[in-house]
Amino acid sequence: MRNWASIALAGALAAVGLYGTAHAADPIKVGVIANLTGQDVKTSLQMTRGVELAADDINAAGGINGAPIELIIEDSEYRAQEALNAATKLYDVDKVEAAIMFGGSSLMIPVAQMAKDKGKVLVNTSSSSPKLGDFPGTLFSILPLDDIVSKGLGDMVADSGAKKAAIIVPNNAFGLGIADAAQAAFEAKGGTVVERIAYTEGQPNYRADIQVLVGKDFDAIISGGYGDDSRTVFRTVRELGINAPWYASYPTILEVEDKDWMSGKLSGVDNGGFDQGAGKAVLEKYKAKYKDDDVLAHIYYGYDALMVLAEAMKKGGTDAASIAKELPGVVATYDGATGKIVWDDRGQRIDPPLDIIVFKDGKFETTGSRN
Amino acid sequence: MLQVVINSVVYASEIAIIAIGVSLCYSILRFTNFAHIQLAIVGGYLAYTFASIPGLPLPVAVLLSAIATGLIAVLVDVIVFSRIRNISPEGKMIVSWGVALFIRSMVAAIYGGSAKVFDVPTEVVVMQGAVFTTLDVTVVAVTLVLMVALHAFLYRTRVGSALRALASNYDLAVTRGIPGDRLIRLMWFLSGALAAVGGSLIAMQTRLQPSLDLIILLPVFAAVTIGGISNVFGAVIGAIVLSFAQNLLVWIDFGMIFTGKPWHIPTQFRDYIAVLALLIVLLMKSSRSTGGKK
Amino acid sequence: MIDFAIYLVTVAAIWSVLAISLNLQFGMTGLVNFGQILPFGIGAYAAGIGASLGYPWWVGAIAAIVFAPLCSLAVVFPTRRLSQDYWALITLAAAEIFRLTMLNTPSVAGGADGVMVPRFGSSTTALVVSLALLAVSFLVAERISRSPFGRMLRVLREDEVLASTLGRNPMRYQASVSMVAWIMGAAAGIAYGHFSGYVAPTSFTVTETFIIWTAVILGGPGRNIGVICGAIIIQVLGVSSRFVAQWVDLPSDLVANLRLALFGLLLVVMFIYRPQGLVPERREVRNAARD
Numbered sequence: 015m016r017n018w019a020s021i022a023l024a025g026a027l028a029a030v031g032l033y034g035t036a037h038a039a040d041p042i043k044v045g046v047i048a049n050l051t052g053q054d055v056k057t058s059l060q061m062t063r064g065v066e067l068a069a070d071d072i073n074a075a076g077g078i079n080g081a082p083i084e085l086i087i088e089d090s091e092y093r094a095q096e097a098l099n100a101a102t103k104l105y106d107v108d109k110v111e112a113a114i115m116f117g118g119s120s121l122m123i124p125v126a127q128m129a130k131d132k133g134k135v136l137v138n139t140s141s142s143s144p145k146l147g148d149f150p151g152t153l154f155s156i157l158p159l160d161d162i163v164s165k166g167l168g169d170m171v172a173d174s175g176a177k178k179a180a181i182i183v184p185n186n187a188f189g190l191g192i193a194d195a196a197q198a199a200f201e202a203k204g205g206t207v208v209e210r211i212a213y214t215e216g217q218p219n220y221r222a223d224i225q226v227l228v229g230k231d232f233d234a235i236i237s238g239g240y241g242d243d244s245r246t247v248f249r250t251v252r253e254l255g256i257n258a259p260w261y262a263s264y265p266t267i268l269e270v271e272d273k274d275w276m277s278g279k280l281s282g283v284d285n286g287g288f289d290q291g292a293g294k295a296v297l298e299k300y301k302a303k304y305k306d307d308d309v310l311a312h313i314y315y316g317y318d319a320l321m322v323l324a325e326a327m328k329k330g331g332t333d334a335a336s337i338a339k340e341l342p343g344v345v346a347t348y349d350g351a352t353g354k355i356v357w358d359d360r361g362q363r364i365d366p367p368l369d370i371i372v373f374k375d376g377k378f379e380t381t382g383s384r385n
Numbered sequence: 386m387l388q389v390v391i392n393s394v395v396y397a398s399e400i401a402i403i404a405i406g407v408s409l410c411y412s413i414l415r416f417t418n419f420a421h422i423q424l425a426i427v428g429g430y431l432a433y434t435f436a437s438i439p440g441l442p443l444p445v446a447v448l449l450s451a452i453a454t455g456l457i458a459v460l461v462d463v464i465v466f467s468r469i470r471n472i473s474p475e476g477k478m479i480v481s482w483g484v485a486l487f488i489r490s491m492v493a494a495i496y497g498g499s500a501k502v503f504d505v506p507t508e509v510v511v512m513q514g515a516v517f518t519t520l521d522v523t524v525v526a527v528t529l530v531l532m533v534a535l536h537a538f539l540y541r542t543r544v545g546s547a548l549r550a551l552a553s554n555y556d557l558a559v560t561r562g563i564p565g566d567r568l569i570r571l572m573w574f575l576s577g578a579l580a581a582v583g584g585s586l587i588a589m590q591t592r593l594q595p596s597l598d599l600i601i602l603l604p605v606f607a608a609v610t611i612g613g614i615s616n617v618f619g620a621v622i623g624a625i626v627l628s629f630a631q632n633l634l635v636w637i638d639f640g641m642i643f644t645g646k647p648w649h650i651p652t653q654f655r656d657y658i659a660v661l662a663l664l665i666v667l668l669m670k671s672s673r674s675t676g677g678k679k
Numbered sequence: 680m681i682d683f684a685i686y687l688v689t690v691a692a693i694w695s696v697l698a699i700s701l702n703l704q705f706g707m708t709g710l711v712n713f714g715q716i717l718p719f720g721i722g723a724y725a726a727g728i729g730a731s732l733g734y735p736w737w738v739g740a741i742a743a744i745v746f747a748p749l750c751s752l753a754v755v756f757p758t759r760r761l762s763q764d765y766w767a768l769i770t771l772a773a774a775e776i777f778r779l780t781m782l783n784t785p786s787v788a789g790g791a792d793g794v795m796v797p798r799f800g801s802s803t804t805a806l807v808v809s810l811a812l813l814a815v816s817f818l819v820a821e822r823i824s825r826s827p828f829g830r831m832l833r834v835l836r837e838d839e840v841l842a843s844t845l846g847r848n849p850m851r852y853q854a855s856v857s858m859v860a861w862i863m864g865a866a867a868g869i870a871y872g873h874f875s876g877y878v879a880p881t882s883f884t885v886t887e888t889f890i891i892w893t894a895v896i897l898g899g900p901g902r903n904i905g906v907i908c909g910a911i912i913i914q915v916l917g918v919s920s921r922f923v924a925q926w927v928d929l930p931s932d933l934v935a936n937l938r939l940a941l942f943g944l945l946l947v948v949m950f951i952y953r954p955q956g957l958v959p960e961r962r963e964v965r966n967a968a969r970d
Contacts, residue, residue: 050935055498089935106683120879127876221392222632242500486943494936660772
């Protein structure tokens with residue numbers, strides 16, 4: 015009667031046991047937690063590939079003082095419980111000292127807490143919730159927390175002369191964070207927000223959400239978003255005949271649905287620096303290795319994440335405490351695919367180079383910068 | 386207001402085709418099949434694959450996908466569901482969840498987990514201040530045609546009547562000589578084909594994604610429940626009621642009515658409305674029913 | 680490695696408590712509750728909201744334990760005359776309403792952002808608390824199972840009309856067992872909140888409900904030991920497939936999908952070859968006159 019249970023248990027233990035003895039101590043293991051199944055797979059996958067590219071580069075140049083980097087990639091299924099399972103396995107069984115993670119704040123925060131309790135390091139490449147600043151010494155962000163970027167966005171919209179704006183964001187921490195910061199900045203400069211739409215993610219159809227805008231009077235749409243939902247939203251807005259210009263935080267991660275219609279209509283503020291030397295090289299390598307032209311900014315974040323980790327390990331040692339100590343210093347001198355990284359004392363990115371980006375003739379172009 | 390009607394009808398059509406398949410399966414096999422919605426997604430992916438064959442017109446691609454998906458549904462029955470006819474309904478639901486998980490993961494393994502766009506050229510039409518697209522018209526038209534065809538099949542053919550007999554009282558129908566097993570296979574084929582068409586249409590309107598079934602799960606089940614879980618055409622009514630409730634409630638300017646300042650129900654509460662509509666209908670059924678639990 | 684084992688056992692213990700709470704409702708009484716994640720969520724969020732308002736931990740805990748059984752009554756009473764299939768959907772809808780409320784009202788509990796909960800002092804404390812909770816739940820469930828009350832629950836499960844003719848009001852039994860089961864679920868939620876340190880709506884979806892159901896049906900509904908086995912198996916399957924995935928040298932997203940496919944496949948295979956669960960219920964014969 016209990017046969018199935020015992021067999022399964024024995025099998026699992028055997029798997030774990032065999033695994034434990036099969037790997038020698040030489041390579042330096044770095045963990046990666048990404049949502050490879052479930053929602054928003056594309057962005058997470060690209061971040062992972064960026065990390066892989068960095069690993070290739072580092073190992074080609076001799077690794078960390080001779081020892082190669084070995085990546086252990088775990089799926090979080092975009093579920094908090096699985097993210098915790100993945101983190102526990104990485105930190106406790108694989109004994110990684112540092113992990114790079116992609117996921118929403120509802121996943122990132124519990125993992126950060128776990129990392130803090132275990133005295134390990136976590137590098138954030140995706141989540142921009144202000145709550146992440148609560149883990150100094152454990153969590154380090156390659157991404158700026160979006161209250162900075164979106165404040166720049168709100169200013170930009172006000173400076174463009176628009177007086178009334180509609181806000182369209184996904185109903186999650188990321189979207190609402192953008193909405194709050196941009197709205198505050200816009201209103202501080204005299205603008206008015208006529209309607210704020212926070213759409214539930216993953217819906218096949220957003221007509222019901224967008225139709226409240228039909229017939230309303232506004233000069234701009236403030237937005238943020240990513241992936242498939244952004245495409246559906248653009249399409250719906252276009253189909254409903256709303257032609258106001260769009261201003262978005264992180265516009266390059268949006269999926270433009272109709273390139274001709276959007277040309278010249280979409281602009282925004284993003285973390286800058288991709289066009290410079292390091293970013294260009296990463297892009298070339300990505301296209302060569304993965305034969306994929308559809309590239310999002312996430313590969314740069316992943317790339318930089320591993321690069322700074324490696325530098326810190328080279329300088330101080332591969333244990334978590336040393337890494338945490340060296341990272342801020344390393345970052346101050348690193349000019350990466352995402353530009354110069356400046357951290358405050360919580361390990362959170364501030365003062366990112368903000369680029370002004372415009373979508374024209376089928377692609378995003380950087381036309382200037384702010385601050 | 387016209388815009389609300391149009392949006393509601395389009396959304397209802399998208400949901401209805403899939404909901405019907407769920408009702409059909411329930412009416413004969415008495416369990417809620419979670420794998421059905423995943424078959425709709427498979428249908429969408431197959432249509433996408435067929436459509437990329439140069440020279441193959443889109444309707445033919447959808448037709449091929451419907452046939453293929455129908456066959457896949459039969460295959461699933463042969464391999465899985467036919468072996469567990471005697472376990473509890475809850476057990477069958479869990480198994481269908483496992484099947485859905487397996488199929489979803491295989492689709493993601495084959496096609497990749499990120500979404501794909503099914504590019505269908507559409508034009509925007511403006512009529513009396515309301516906006517819709519030619520694709521919308523196609524979706525509604527196809528749904529109507531399928532409804533009519535299905536109704537004719539179920540009520541005017543011998544095979545259809547046999548299916549209805551099975552749904553009404555399986556054992557009695559079998560003792561009267563109706564070939565239960567063969568008709569069950571037919572039912573699976575039909576519901577798989579319907580799912581494929583529904584899934585293709587949704588894919589054309591929005592996108593292809595392996596986990597799309599989880600997203601439309603709640604509206605589909607809400608529609609099925611509102612219409613009466615074993616009532617095949619009730620699922621259509623359920624879809625219409627649900628769709629109108631959602632679109633209407635989000636559109637009405639409650640603020641103007643009560644306080645003079647504009648205020649709408651924030652659109653993120655749209656899901657709420659689906660769930661609440663479901664609850665209200667169920668509670669109404671509860672107070673009217675006289676029997677106990679089945 | 681020890682830390683990993685402690686972590687796994689703690690998680691398995693919490694989910695076992697949930698499985699037992701569902702077993703009380705479904706395995707013993709035949710209530711098809713597809714929203715058992717709701718009391719779990721109430722417990723976790725009570726812990727979180729209490730913490731965010733600055734109260735000590737026991738305020739949130741007591742609030743959850745009082746509130747959860749009241750919710751169970753609110754769900755059971757109006758729906759008593761519905762057939763099982765509808766009841767399943769209502770409970771599913773109730774759980775979704777809870778999740779959506781938490782998602783859409785940021786002022787209450789952080790909305791999508793979630794809320795932090797103070798953690799147990801150490802992982803050993805978490806382990807001990809969870810195991811203690813499991814032990815208590817198991818004992819309570821076993822007591823109920825072997826008592827006359829439990830026997831009547833089983834009669835209810837098989838034939839409600841018969842139960843009424845025996846002079847017992849089915850409603851009272853269903854309400855009582857639901858209250859106990861929901862208190863258990865809430866307790867599991869409180870433990871989970873303090874264990875993971877963070878509560879957000881993404882942890883309380885339909886998928887989680889299905890995991891609990893799978894544990895119950897896999898283990899054998901009706902037997903408490905069985906459902907604990909079921910919960911452990913699910914945990915082991917999920918974790919061990921990560922290790923298997925690591926051995927294989929394929930692109931990481933392909934491996935991740937194959938891992939989930941394997942999970943689904945195993946679930947289906949399990950049902951085809953052992954449909955009554957691992958620990959089937961024993962048929963017992965009792966002489967009514969002697970009890």
